[in-house]
Amino acid sequence: MxxxxxxxxxxxxxxxxxxxxxxxxxxxxxxxxxxxxxxxxxxxxxxxxxxxxxxxxxxxxxxxxxxxxxxxxxxxxxxxxxxxxxxxxxxxxxxxxHLPLDAHPEYGNNASIAELLNLTQLEALDPTEKHPIGNIGYLEQPLSIEAFQQLLAQKFQRDIVHLPATSQTIQKVGFCTGAAQDFITKAAAQQCDAYLSGEVSERTFYEAKELGVHYFACGHHATEQxxxxxxxxxxxxxxxxxxxxxxxxxxx
Structure with a gap:
């Protein structure tokens, strides 16, 4: 036993x-x-x-x-x-x-999201972290904004909040589950086309626009299940x- x-x-x-x-x-x-x-x-x-x-x-x-x-x-x-x-x-x-389960490369929430969306060539969202709690991954081919939002809606089975930026396609995606909306600044520093997390704040609308990174809120619970x-x-x-x-x- x-x-x-x-x-x-x-x-x-x-x-x-x-x-x-x-x-x-x-x-x-x-x-x-x-x-x-x-x-x-x-x-x-x-x-x-x-x-x-x-x-x-x-x-x-x-x-x-x-x-x-x-x-x-x-x-x-x-x-x-x-x-x-x-x-x-x-x-x-x-x-x-909590954070150890977000970061684990096999059992973690972020690893699960990468597999769910078929993101490859995973990198750390913040290279200074010993155990990154956010990641960057790449879509096999660029998707339109609409196609990427539809992919997220299908995978998470929910409506997705999109805060727009200027680029027309998405391939390099930053992501961190839960209430990590403020990590959009790290995604911008790593020149991601888009960043997704669970929750969204009022300030995130302006950050997405001014940083040039599309933001997608997929649900705190939904991204950490x-x-x-x-x-x-x-x-x-x-x-x-x-x-x-x-x-x-x-x-x-």
Whole structure:
């Protein structure tokens, strides 16, 4: 039988979590039972995900967005308190990996996006980073703006927000999942034709136009639904665990 300690050790070594500075603790956030038979994955440790975990009698909830973010109040009360209470009452461990899961070259969110869009010749969006959390990839052939937006809409199954620039075709694409809209400046510095992330800010409209980089907002949840599934499936195979994924379609 798999143990919580062995699962955490494998994840920490595989994702190189000690080499990241992050906004929340990576790894074990709530400790449950020591022996693990079933793991459930979700993008975010929402109440819905926790209740699904309880219903399916999973021992671990593995997520991308966990708890204890920098700047949050320290008191475990209100909405977060109710979530944590349920996890503790049912002896369920909460494991969360944030930036390490964005950056991992096999299981990561960005690696998943590259495969989804068939982007090749991957490079670091920021060459100064030891483990880049953003990447650059190339389409096999240039696409029109409309064709690229249609490709994104098809792959992510949602409407895509496009903030225009002047170029008429796209081939060199910068990308970083989630709320990384401000990395458009890095994409401009690397002379990308387009940059995509999850969310969008009011200022991004002007940045896209003035920096000359088309911006595509594909959804925070939509761009970060892949990494946790890949990691969960890898754990299931490595430790012979039951595995499930909980999807609560978040339009943001």
């Amino acid at each position: 798999a143990t919580l300690a062995n699962i955490l050790n494998w994840c920490d070594q595989t994702l190189k979590t000690a080499e990241f500075k992050d906004y929340a603790p990576n790894g074990l956030q709530i400790e449950g039972k020591p022996e693990i038979k079933k793991i459930m994955c979700a993008v975010t440790a929402s109440l819905d995900a926790i209740e699904a975990c309880i219903q399916q009698k999973a021992d671990v909830l593995l997520v991308h967005h966990g708890y204890f973010w920098k700047g949050e109040a320290a008191a475990i009360t209100g909405m977060r308190g109710q979530r944590i209470k349920k996890l503790i009452q049912h002896d369920i461990s909460l494991i969360a990996y 892949f990494g946790v599934q890949r990691l969960g499936q890898a754990l299931a195979q490595q430790f012979d665990l039951e595995y499930s994924y909980y999807e609560l379609e978040n339009p943001i």
